[in-house]
Amino acid sequence: MRLLSVEGLTVALPPGADRANAVQDISFSVDPGEILCVVGESGSGKSITANAVMGLLPKGLPITGGQLVLEGRDLRATTPEAMRQLRGQRMAMIFQEPMTALNPLMRVGNQIAEAMQVHGEGVQAARRVQELLAAVNLPDPAAIARSHPFRLSGGQRQRVMIAMALALEPALLIADEPTTALDVTTQMQILRLIREIQSRRGTGVLFITHDFGVVAEIADRVAVMQHGRIVEQGNAAEVLNNPQHAYTRALIAAVPHGRATAPATQVGQTVLEVRGVRKTYRRGGWFGGSVSVSAVKEADFTLARGETLGLVGESGSGKSTLARCVVNLVEPETGEILFHGTDLRPLNRSQRKPYRQRVQMIFQDPYASLNPRRTVGDAIAEGPITHGTPRAEALARARELLALVHLDPGAIDRYPHEFSGGQRQRIGIARALAMGPELLIADEPVSALDVSVQAQVLALLAELRARLGLTMLFITHDLRVAAQICDRVAVMQRGTIVEMGETAQVFGAPAHPYTRELLDSIPGRGWTPPATGG
Amino acid sequence: MRDFWRRYRRNKGAVVGLALLLLVFALAAAAPLLFPGSPWDMAGAPFLPPGEMGMLLGTDSLGRDVAAGIAHGARISLMVGAVSTIFALGVGVSLGAIAGYLGGFADDLVMRFTEFFQTIPSFVLAILLVAIFTPSITSVIAAIAIVSWPPVARVVRAEFLSLRGREFVQAAEVLGKSRLSIVVGDILPNALSPIIVLASLMVASAILLESALSFLGLGDPNLMTWGFLIGSGRSVIRLAWWMSVFPGLAIFVTVLSLNLVGEGLSDALNPRLARQRGGAA
Known part of the structure; x- marks a missing residue:
């Protein structure tokens, strides 16, 4: 049946x-x-x-x-x-967001027991809770049952959710x-x-x-x-x-195939060199001890002209913080960020301004990275205008850029909410390109997009890079994407670059155990998408 | 704009409020035409009840026309409400923007300063200020502005704090825009909705404050206001109820309509929130 x-x-x-x-x-x-x-x-x-x-x-x-x-x-x-x-x-359900699906004020064990009490099986709840927590492979079920959700990691919470769903053995x-x-x-x-x-x-x-x-x-x-x-x-x-x-x-x-592209053979002069950068977040203050988390500690790398370096790692590995250090959205405590030999770190706002044109960034969330009250044309043109380009010229350039990222130049007077996620990301790319940058920092530019849109945006980035000779620092958590677009990759774990090298080499013969673990975790790695000619 | 009006219209109360408010504005604008001459002049016998001898709302203890007082008072009340709100917004938005955008030490400094004003009961502070600087229209407006900016600063700071971390602000930062143009051009337009809503409610509370000051005899002695009318009728309320009731109604209607308009604005500016609250989708 x-x-x-x-x-x-x-x-x-x-x-x-x-x-x-x-x-x-x-x-x-x-x-x-x-x-x-x-x-x-x-x-x-x-x-x-x-x-x-x-x-x-x-x-x-x-x-x-x-x-x-x-x-x-x-x-x-x-x-x-x-x-x-x-x-x-x-029947039972597991939700997408383990962070918000649990009641933050209730102990985990009680939440699972509650599911059973509701259905009149409260008597054996206490014993079953620990069995269930053990069944979802949580270490030390007794201790976990007594903790509040905020003490658990995302993966642990999702296990608790699964334990809860399984509590009454649904079919x-x-x-x-x-x-x-x-x-x-x-x-x-x-x-x-x-x-x-x-x-x-x-x-x-x-x-x-x-x-x-x-x-x-x-x-x-x-x-x-x-x-x-x-x-x-x-x-x-x-x-x-x-x-x-x-x-x-x-x-x-459209699924990223994960086959490494041939690395760019010509190695040009060094564009960016990052040495000894450290960033520590502190919280707490006046009373009691403060907690500090070092987001970036050992992350030295160099980036040569025309090359794409992928920075891969899981959430909390410090890859975004490192990228934001380069554009000074985050101020590192120590270290040198050498752009063509000039250290950017000690520069103040006005000294930094000329470099803003040469280093640009693409952001992760296309829904949050465009000002909702500004037309697309203004958004693209405002950078050059800030740097002294006459308005009419900047707007004309914005039209060209829209065409370059395969959008209708007539869209210049419309507002961001009229566009889909993929289109917005193109606008974000056009905004970065409007400054005519040498170095482009892409912070998870495709992770908020659907897979088919993701493939289009990746193709666009590859095309622009070849056409404009861009140097790119590409941050991603998706190893398949990194393999597809990057010449070299750096694997980050807890603020440290644990392995760096040419893409084919790192993914083909990983030296560090963490890299191996990451590669083993790519879902469906045993499956190679068939060539469908489309 | 049409879209905005469509969402505003959904809130029936807000439409009624807007109509009432427009009526009050019309009354204030037409006061010199409807009641030529000074509202302080004697117009009939003292203590005439409403309707007698052509006095629509009666006369007060000195034979002055209450209706003329209300019409002329509307001009003062609305003016006080608008001007004091503009000043309070100026101070509140600037301080809130500084605190929210810069954060850190500047934030601490500004917020402690704001709290200093919030710890003193606002009405007591207003009385004190007016009493020290002698009652005049300027000192009344100044006093109201001084006691009503702290909530603005807090709201603006909260908005700026959350908007500052958004990616489009970071993008503006990476483009190399100056701090001022980021604050004015990128953050402020996105923080406007709560400020507009708050402003409409502040006009209402400013009118109430002004009336309360006038009631206590701390209004500008040369200007006819609603609070003054109620205050002068207070001692004879059992003899001539109309002297206090009609100006009271005027205050009630104006403040109510401003609050309704404020709520309507809030619904129209935050359509998603309004729908969650169970308004018609």
Whole structure:
């Protein structure tokens, strides 16, 4: 018997949205002991699908058609009271953000016990909590049960969430992007854990993700969603290696292939040299001891003209801090930042101004990096205007730049909110290029973007780099992206560069154990996306 | 702009408030036409109840027309509210911007200074200031401005603190823009909505403060104001209720309409927040 079967599910969007239905006429099923991955880009309706199964849709999104059947029970005909019984007991959900999904004031053990008490199994709760925490491979379950969520790391919290979801041994587990907010090494641990629990207990899993690497890692079957419809469905191996639908092919082609590009052979003069830079964050003050965290401590590197150096590492490794030190958004305590032999660190605001033109930055979040109250043209032109270019000339140049980043030059008078994430990131790139920089610092420029948009932006960066001879410092947490775009990579861990070298060499024959661990954690590393010619 | 009006219109109370406020403005503007001559002049017999001898709202103990007093008082009240708010905004926005943008020691200094003003009850401070500097329209406005800028500084500082860390501000920094142009050109326009909302509420509280000062006899003795009208009617309230009730109603309606407008502005400027609060989506 099918565990969950969904037939022709349609969920309406409020009138005035960009399409009539959030999801339209989708059908899929999950068997016991099976992992079904629902893949799609943002806005494809995959989370809505998960929430519809759980009965957690907001009022504005009514189910207008189709059937949802869990273990032979029609979920649409179930009363809210009975739904509450089912949630937790027969089906459970893991959310994307482990940081906000736990009550910060309640001890972890009590939160798990609460899930059981709600369903009338409070008697054995105390004993079961520790078993569950042990089952999700948390060390020292007794101590963890007594701690508050803020003491746990992101990965540990996600384990607690999983323990909570498993508390009543549900038949169906719905995981909505459970690893997206986590670092790669943690992500791999969580994926393995879900795999293990699922095979041990025969739970059916509905796994929502946007990452084909994750799909390759754990899926038995895959459903690909686009604009609220399922465009392709089938066994994981088939869909991944022999995609039929054009959209699936495009998505898979957009997955960073992780093959190292040939390094730039010509080594020009040194553009940037960073030596002995240290940055320590302190908090606390007047009373009591202050806490200090050294974000960057041993991170020396040089960057030659025309080269792209990738700075890779997990969150908290200090890679962004290091990049921000170069443009002085963060002031390091010691060290030298030599740009063509001039130390930038001791310069004051006005002395630094001429260098601002030569070193520019692209930011991570395209939604936050553009001033919402300024037109695109002004945003691009304001840099050159600040440096003395006449306004008319700067605006004319802004039009050219928009064309250069493959946007319509007519967009110059529009405001950022009228653009999509990928388009905004192009505007951000145009703004940086408007200054005519030699050195471009890209701080996770594609990590907030969907995979197909990500591929376009990466291609654009590669093109611009070749055309304009840019030197680039490229910060990323995604090793596949780094492999694709960087000539050399530096791997950072806890503020230290632990390994640096040519991309092919570092990824092919990693010397440092941490590099090896990172490489082993790339989801779907056993799977090479097929060449689809697109 | 049309979009803004569409969102504003959604809040029915705010539309009513705006209509009332426009009425008060019209009354103030038309005062010299409706009631030519000074409101201090005797217009009829003393203590005439409303409606008698052509006195719409009656006369006071010296035979002055209460309606004329209210109309002329509206000009003073609105003027005091507007001017004192402008000054308070000037001080509050500048200090808040300095504290929020620079942070660190400057922030500590400015905020301690602000707290110094906040620890003194504002009405007592206003009375003290007016009493020291002799009651005149200038000293009343100054006193109101001095007691009402601290909340502005706090709001602006909080906005600046959160906006300062945003990436578009960092981008402006990397472009090499000067501090002043970042503060004025990038941060301030994004912090305007709460400032506008706060300003509309401050005008209301300034009108109340001015009336309270006039009621205590600390208003400008040469100007007819609502507070003065209530104050002069206080001793004879059992004999001539209309002397206090009508100016009181005028204050009530004006302050209420300003508050409604403030709430409407807040909904229109933060549509997402308004929807969360359960307003019609």
